[in-house]
Amino acid sequence: MTAARPQLRVVDAHHHVWQLSVRDQDWISGPELAPLRRDFTLADLEPEARAAGVAATVLVQTITVPEETPEFLSLAARSDLVAGVVGWTDLTAADVADTLASLRAGPGGEHLVGIRHQVQGEPDPRWLTRPDVLRGLAAVAGAGLVYDLVVKPHQLEAATEAAGLLPGLTFVLDHLGKPPVASGALAPWAGRIRRLAALPNTVCKLSGLVTEADWHSWTPDGLRPYADTVLDAFGPERLMYGSDWPVCRLAATYAEVLGAAHAVTARLDPAERHEVFAGTATRTYGLTITGSPGPPKEAPCA
Numbered sequence: 001m002t003a004a005r006p007q008l009r010v011v012d013a014h015h016h017v018w019q020l021s022v023r024d025q026d027w028i029s030g031p032e033l034a035p036l037r038r039d040f041t042l043a044d045l046e047p048e049a050r051a052a053g054v055a056a057t058v059l060v061q062t063i064t065v066p067e068e069t070p071e072f073l074s075l076a077a078r079s080d081l082v083a084g085v086v087g088w089t090d091l092t093a094a095d096v097a098d099t100l101a102s103l104r105a106g107p108g109g110e111h112l113v114g115i116r117h118q119v120q121g122e123p124d125p126r127w128l129t130r131p132d133v134l135r136g137l138a139a140v141a142g143a144g145l146v147y148d149l150v151v152k153p154h155q156l157e158a159a160t161e162a163a164g165l166l167p168g169l170t171f172v173l174d175h176l177g178k179p180p181v182a183s184g185a186l187a188p189w190a191g192r193i194r195r196l197a198a199l200p201n202t203v204c205k206l207s208g209l210v211t212e213a214d215w216h217s218w219t220p221d222g223l224r225p226y227a228d229t230v231l232d233a234f235g236p237e238r239l240m241y242g243s244d245w246p247v248c249r250l251a252a253t254y255a256e257v258l259g260a261a262h263a264v265t266a267r268l269d270p271a272e273r274h275e276v277f278a279g280t281a282t283r284t285y286g287l288t289i290t291g292s293p294g295p296p297k298e299a300p301c302a
Contacts, residue, residue, distance in 0.1 A: 009053075009055050009274075009277070009278045010052065010053050010054045010055060010241065010258070010277045010278060011054070011055060011056050011057070011058070011083070011240070011241070011277065011278045011281040011282055011287065011289070012049060012054050012056075012057040012058070012241065012242060012243045012245075013057075013058045013205055013207070013240040013241060013242040013280075013281035013285070014058060014060050014174065014175075014205055014207045014208075014242025014243065014244055015045060015057055015058070015059060015060065015242070015243050015244065015245040015246075016040070016059070016060055016061075016062050016244075016245070016246065016247065017040055017041055017042055017045065017059065017072075017075070018039065018040055018062055019039045019041065020037070020038070020039055021039070022071075023063070023065070023067070023068065025037075025062060025063060026063070027062075027063070032250075033250070035249060035250060036246060036247065036249070036250065040245075040246040042075065042079055042081065042082070044246075045057075045081075045245060045246075045254075046081055048245075048253075048254040048255070049081060049254065050081075051255070052254060052255055052258050054081075055278070055289050056081060056082070056083035056084075056287060056289040056290075057081055057082050057083065058082070058083065058084045058085070058086060058113065058242070058281065058285060058287070059072050059075070059076060059082045059084070059085050059086070060085075060086040060116060060148065060174075061086060061087050061088040061116050063088075063118075064088050064090075064117065064118055065088070066088070066089065066090070066099075068087070068088060069085070069087030069088055069089065069103060069112070070103065070106055070107070070108075072085045072087060072108075073085055073087070073103065073106065073107060073108030073109055073111050073112055074107050074108045075108070076108050076111035077107060077108030077111060080290060082111065083111070083285075083287040083288060083289050083290075084111055084112075084113035084114070084285045084286075084287050085108075085111045085112050085113060085114075086113060086114040086115065086116050086146075086148050087103065087112055087114070087115060087116070088115065088116060088117060089103070089115060090136075091115070091117060091132075091133050091135075091136025091137060091139075091140070092130075092132040092133060092136055093136070096135075096136045096139045096140075097139040097142060097143070100112075100115075100139060100140065100143040100145070101143065104143065112145065113145060113146065113285040113286060113287070114140075114145050114146040114147060114148050114172065114285065115140050115145055115146075115147055115148070116147070116148035116149075116150060116174070117150075118150060119149065119150055119151045119155060119159075120150050120151055120152050120155070120178070122155075125154055125155050125157075125158060126158045126161075127155075127158065128149075128151075128155070128158045128159055128161070128162040129158050129161050129162055129165075133162075134162065134165060134166065137162065137166055137169055138166060138169070140169060141166060141168045141169035146169070146170040146171070146172055146203075146284060146285065147169055147170070147171050147172065148172045148174055149171050149172065149173045149174060149177075150174045150175070151173075151177055151178070152177070152178050153177055153178060153179065153180070153188070153189045153192060155177075156177050156189070156192035156193065156195075156196055157192060157195075159171065159173070159177075159196060160192070160195050160196045160199065163196065163199045163201055163202050164199055166201075167199075167200075167201050168201070169201060170201050170202070170203060170284060171196075171199075171201060171202045171203070172202075172203045172204070172205060172240075172284060173196065173202065173203065173204045173205065174205050174207060174208065174242075175205060175207050175208025175209070175212070175244065176193070176204060176205070176206070176207075176208065176209065176212075176226055176229075176230055177189065177192070177193060177196075178208065178212055179193075179209075179212060179226050179229075180212070181209055181212040181213040181218075181222065181223065181226055182212065182213055182214050184222070186225060186226075186229065190229045193229055193230060193233050194229075194233045196233075197230070197233035197234045197238070202234070202238070203234065203238045203239070203240065203280065203284050204230045204233075204234045204238060204239050204240075205239075205240050205241070205242045206227060206230065206239055206240065206241050206242065206261055206264075206265075206276060207241070207242030207243065207244045208242075208244045208247075208248075209223045209226060209227070209260070210223070210248055210251040210252045210256075210257055210260065211244065211247055211248060211250050211251050213251065215250055215251035216251075218251060218252075220259075220260045220263035220264055223260060223264050224263075224264045227261075227264035227265065228264075231265070231268075236265075236268055236272035236273070236275040236276050236280070237275045237279070237280060238280060239275070239276050239280055240276065240280040240281040240284065241258075241261050241276055241277050241281070242281075243257050243258065244257070245257075261276075261277075
């Protein structure tokens, strides 16, 4: 069954690219992730994004090496699709403010909109509240950037504490904080989400749900309780759509992910849908969008 996709200008606020010949992605290991162990470039993404009516995207870091961010900024400077880059730098370094200034001053530096660290891989559940990390996060705020949070549910409490300590920094929660979609459980994730969302300097990405669900049997109905939780907690004006391409390909195509996002937000009015699919990302990241969206297509729904 199909339903016509609304005529929306779409910003994809979360995707990745990589070339294994340039730099290995050591997190891609084991048979389950084998489909990702190949190059994924903007040339691969652009036809899918344009066909889905996407006007602009945000390219997000994948690994914690300093070389990746300037490479992404240079790539964005040559692209009419990528409007912003969320990069990486060592938040615990004494010269983090100088590093951020150098990135902003370098080629494509005007595309740097945020910083992210793989907090989900840190063994300390309170890593975000360490004094050296908080100092680095303050430097991110001082540079006029936002901070993307990639955390697991047990790390949401520390994320909330950090956001409370730094009201001048906007925290963008990636992938809804990785809720246990496959199990169908909402607690304790939902309560932690509501506490984070109570802080006005927090935003959430409607992204990454299909890969937290059962990759082979997920449905929009199964994703809806999690989408409803963040919609009710953050509101449409603090929720933004992201594909998480190409990681999403483990469970769904680019078009299917966007179709699922439309399905789980069907209760919103047109102004609210604009916020989720373009307005929040554009405003939060300060994006300048020059590209034209492709023609809307038919989106699958259950």
